[in-house]
Amino acid sequence: FLSQENGTLRDKTTIVLAFNAPYYLDTTEVTKLTAYYGVYSKTQPHIETAVRALFGEVEPKGASPVSVEGIGYELADALAPDPDQELSITLLENIPEDGIAPVTVKVQTGAIIDHNGNVIPDDTPVEIKALRNGRETTSQVVSSINGAVEAEIHLIEPGDYDITAIAGQAESSEPIRVSVLAPPTPTSESVTPTSTRTITATPTDSPTATLTATPVEATATSVPLAGNSDSPPDQPQVSATFDGRHLDGIDLLSALAATLLAGILGFRLGQQSGRPLSQRVRLGLWVLIGGLLAYLCYGAGWLRPEQWAFESPDLLMGRLSVAALAFIFGLVTIMLSGRMLKVTK
Incomplete structure (x- = not known):
């Protein structure tokens, strides 16, 4: 129409x-x-x-x-925010309260109105900005809920910040001023040496000893006690004493070599006596068991012949002792196995 x-x-x-x-x-x-x-x-x-x-x-x-x-x-x-309105923004929380950097600021805006005079719908983007000396340092875009927004702004650097809210073309009239303090500078404390007292015994004519306290400054040099000579203190000497040493791979190889030698000897003796191959192999296994048993006894510290024969045995004596024990135990097993075979017959 x-x-x-x-x-x-x-x-x-x-x-x-x-x-x-x-x-x-x-x-x-x-x-x-x-x-x-x-x-x-x-x-x-x-x-x-x-x-x-x-x-x-x-x-x-x-x-x-x-x-x-x-x-x-x-x-x-x-439904967009009315640009003629002035947004209000409120500080809810300041963490930490002393304001030492870094600081987390939690803010909230008031109700934001659209062009129709109603609160803006949910999920309307609102930007929260932090400015220092007029320059933007950080910002966060938050979706509105029930016409308002809450946001957390992280302030890292020390200084005075102005926090504002922007919704469309509407801005907050009075920003929030937040002061962030610099963390305290750690001061290096110099360690001054303190005087210590060393109790020294001074011999007198009487049978009793009188204790006198001599103050000594703490230095990096050693202070000789009374009664010592002017010569420097004895340095710790690294001795080659063999007491309580731990076995290594060379000791194991020495024991196995001696056991192998005893096994070859037993195998040859069995061959000359006309024993079958199975008995000779069994004899070799017994020799191996004897050599390993000698190695274990030596490692456990039960048999240390070099310590019995010498006051300060060195490393070479220890290795030879391991080999000798393994060889002797191998020969003993040859003798015992030979007797067992005779008894069996």
Whole structure:
């Protein structure tokens, strides 16, 4: 109807009540109207309210929940934060309370209003900034909940910071001032040597000894006690004493070599006596057992013949003792196995 109208409605009052969605009229059609009411429903309460609004009994309130292209109403723009408002921002918590860097600041904004006078919808992005000397140091974008946001800002460097909130084109009028202090500089404490007292015994003519306290400055040099000669203290001497030493791989090889020698000797004796191969192999195994037994006894410290024969045996004597014990134990097992074979026969 309005699109086909050719001037008959000129200078006349034309009012449209949209009981359905109000976005079916284009811009040209809307320009021909005096008033345009969006009612959105055909129920009896909606019809009565529309008529009362038409005659001025009630004032229409609210805003369109949908975009109406004919009047230039975009829902996204209408729900955006109103740029004419001044955002309020409040400091909730300052951790740590003494303000020594690094500091975590927790802030909260007040209710943020959109173009329709309502609080902005949830998930509307709001930016929280921290500025030092007019320069931005850190920022965080937070989604709104119930028209407001809470955020935590981490301040690393010492200085005075201004924390502001920005929602769309709206900004906070008075920023929050937060002062971050520098951590205390650790002072190096010099260690001064303290005087110590050394108790020395001074012999006298009487049978008793009198103890005198001689203060000695703590230095890096050793202080000889009374009664010592002027010669420097004896340095610890590393002796080649063989007492209680631990066996190594060379000792094991020496024992195995001596055991092998005894085994070869036993094998040859068994061959000359006409014993079968199985008995000779068994004899060799007994020799191996005897040599290893000698090695274990020596390692456990039960048999140390070089300590019995010499006051200060060296390392070579110890290795020869291991080999000799293994060889002797091998020969003993040859003798014992020979007797066992005779008894068996």
